[in-house]
Amino acid sequence: MTQRILIVEDNPVDLRLFEQALSSAEREVVSCADGRAALAAFEKHAADVVVSDIVMPNMEGTELLRELHRRVPGLPVILVTRYGSIAAAVAAMRAGAFDYVTKPVEIFELQTRVARALERSQLRRENATLRQELAAGFGPESVVAESAHSRALMELVRRIAASDATVLIQGESGTGKELIARLVHYWSDRVGRPFVAVNCKAFAESVLESELFGHEKGAFTGAIAARQGCFERASGGTLLLDEIGDISPEFQAKLLRVLQEGEVLRVGGAEPRRINVRVVAATNTALKDKVAAGSFREDLYFRLNVIPIVLAALRERREDILPLARHFLERFAARAGRHMTLGPDAESMLLEHSWPGNVRELENAIERAVVLTRADVIGAGDLMLDRVGGALHRGEAASTQPPPDPPRPAASAADNDSNHRTSAREIHDVSLTEYLDKAAGERIAQALAKAKGNRAEAARNLGIGRATLYRFMRRLGNEHSYPRRDNDSNGAR
Amino acid sequence: MRDSLPGGNVALAELVDLFLADLPERLAAIRAATERADAPALALHAHALRSSAGNFGAEALDRICALLEQAGRDHATEKACATLVELADEAERVRRALLAVRSTG
Numbered sequence: 001m002t003q004r005i006l007i008v009e010d011n012p013v014d015l016r017l018f019e020q021a022l023s024s025a026e027r028e029v030v031s032c033a034d035g036r037a038a039l040a041a042f043e044k045h046a047a048d049v050v051v052s053d054i055v056m057p058n059m060e061g062t063e064l065l066r067e068l069h070r071r072v073p074g075l076p077v078i079l080v081t082r083y084g085s086i087a088a089a090v091a092a093m094r095a096g097a098f099d100y101v102t103k104p105v106e107i108f109e110l111q112t113r114v115a116r117a118l119e120r121s122q123l124r125r126e127n128a129t130l131r132q133e134l135a136a137g138f139g140p141e142s143v144v145a146e147s148a149h150s151r152a153l154m155e156l157v158r159r160i161a162a163s164d165a166t167v168l169i170q171g172e173s174g175t176g177k178e179l180i181a182r183l184v185h186y187w188s189d190r191v192g193r194p195f196v197a198v199n200c201k202a203f204a205e206s207v208l209e210s211e212l213f214g215h216e217k218g219a220f221t222g223a224i225a226a227r228q229g230c231f232e233r234a235s236g237g238t239l240l241l242d243e244i245g246d247i248s249p250e251f252q253a254k255l256l257r258v259l260q261e262g263e264v265l266r267v268g269g270a271e272p273r274r275i276n277v278r279v280v281a282a283t284n285t286a287l288k289d290k291v292a293a294g295s296f297r298e299d300l301y302f303r304l305n306v307i308p309i310v311l312a313a314l315r316e317r318r319e320d321i322l323p324l325a326r327h328f329l330e331r332f333a334a335r336a337g338r339h340m341t342l343g344p345d346a347e348s349m350l351l352e353h354s355w356p357g358n359v360r361e362l363e364n365a366i367e368r369a370v371v372l373t374r375a376d377v378i379g380a381g382d383l384m385l386d387r388v389g390g391a392l393h394r395g396e397a398a399s400t401q402p403p404p405d406p407p408r409p410a411a412s413a414a415d416n417d418s419n420h421r422t423s424a425r426e427i428h429d430v431s432l433t434e435y436l437d438k439a440a441g442e443r444i445a446q447a448l449a450k451a452k453g454n455r456a457e458a459a460r461n462l463g464i465g466r467a468t469l470y471r472f473m474r475r476l477g478n479e480h481s482y483p484r485r486d487n488d489s490n491g492a493r
Numbered sequence: 494m495r496d497s498l499p500g501g502n503v504a505l506a507e508l509v510d511l512f513l514a515d516l517p518e519r520l521a522a523i524r525a526a527t528e529r530a531d532a533p534a535l536a537l538h539a540h541a542l543r544s545s546a547g548n549f550g551a552e553a554l555d556r557i558c559a560l561l562e563q564a565g566r567d568h569a570t571e572k573a574c575a576t577l578v579e580l581a582d583e584a585e586r587v588r589r590a591l592l593a594v595r596s597t598g
Binding site: 011103 | 540
């Protein structure tokens with residue numbers, strides 16, 4: 001990983017001396033003759049370490065130090081002071097300098113101090129990244145890969161992590177595309193640098209351009225200050241462009257140019273900025289089909305698809321289901337301060353479920369079960385796979401594996417699927433909310449029939465306000481079951 | 494310096510060239526600042542020349558520049574006038590010495 005050193009020195013002889021002393025194949029040395037130019041250069045491309053003279057025209061080294069620390073607190077800055085000026089050295093350290101060297105500069109001393117500052121800079125970055133990774137639970141120990149597909153996938157990720165090639169991850173929603181992108185980053189040399197993820201679908205196109213490429217002050221209404229885009233924020237690291245299949249043809253052209261040129265132009269900016277970012281793109285749509293349909297540029301597709309990774313749906317790698325479920329259970333139970341296990345019936349149900357929402361659905365099911373189950377053994381019914389979000393493949397598990405335990409109430413149980421309300425058997429199986437909804441729906445239907453569709457009269461007969469009646473009707477889905485009477489048209493909504 | 498610079502003789506020659514190229518302009522700037530009693534400019538240019546001279550071990554030039562820098566800081570530019578001749582003589586001596594170093598490479 002290239003280290004970047006910014007040298008600020010108005011004396012051309014000293015400046016060149018510093019450049020000579022600090023240059024190496026692994027380093028990029030940028031030089032500026034004064035503080036203002038240094039700040040501009042730093043904003044364009046942040047440095048790992050800054051070496052600055054104290055006595056300079058326009059802006060003194062200590063002032064530059066303060067400005068740099070306003071931008072990046074803790075950035076190692078080495079100030080250069082005249083030999084014998086102890087007061088200046090003390091002031092430099094008090095101002096927050098990492099270290100100081102005195103003129104005339106001893107080259108070995110300068111090199112040693114800069115090397116130490118670079119080490120500090122690297123440690124700071126790594127610490128920040130590790131904290132970020134660990135907090136997010138994306139350490140290598142978090143990977144669960146039992147199936148042949150997953151083991152091969154992990155092996156592939158390990159191999160490709162070392163390169164800088166662009167990766168295109170394709171897979172259904174919930175299959176773990178972001179996790180794979182993070183692993184590509186986490187297991188690469190870029191680990192100490194930022195991982196930035198952006199969901200391209202979440203932004204309007206004009207906002208997306210500013211979000212990715214940044215903008216200059218005054219570039220548009222509300223741009224009160226210049227702002228780095230995701231490409232710049234991910235400098236030296238990895239940028240995940242999620243939902244890449246959803247960007248417009250116009251934006252595809254802009255993105256292609258950035259990837260080809262290796263530089264971004266901020267919105268409202270005049271000068272392109274070099275970028276050093278590994279791009280990982282992800283999509284849940286078949287990008288190739290979009291290329292065939294003409295809605296996605298073929299050249300961009302090839303630019304992104306240097307290393308393709310296709311994630312299998314969870315139903316296609318069933319060996320992963322139970323290890324993943326146990327992994328999630330361990331995590332959520334520990335968070336709740338409990339020790340819990342999966343009962344045999346729960347394991348059977350997990351294996352039989354079709355998992356249309358993939359790993360995310362499995363994770364949610366386990367978290368829900370941990371929250372709602374009082375016992376330490378989770379049963380099939382605690383998973384509520386047949387009631388939440390229509391996740392069940394009803395043809396199989398619903399008919400062959402009825403939940404043996406009474407189902408628990410769930411916030412999302414207001415399911416309009418009449419299959420849940422009709423049979424006498426299900427009176428015992430449905431949740432309390434569903435049962436009450438069913439009763440309320442029948443009572444409201446009776447009241448409306450008696451009032452010949454007059455909502456106000458039906459509400460009075462039911463002993464509730466009209467607003468409450470409308471709310472019930474909307475929730476139960478029989479809002480339009482009865483024709484509205486004219487004198488009822490201004491009813492509360 | 495020659496031994497500790499990563500580029501050795503080539504790097505040193507480049508620094509000497511830079512110094513020699515900068516020297517006349519720097520001397521002129523010190524003289525002009527003194528003549529127009531511009532104390533901050535005198536301090537700044539004397540400081541810059543002192544810094545460069547120190548890199549080559551030019552101790553006498555370093556010392557003269559230190560006097561000039563201090564005169565600038567003390568807003569005593571009149572004191573600097575007397576030192577200008579000494580500065581020019583010493584700068585010339587350093588220039589010749591560095592040219593000799595340069596030619597023996």
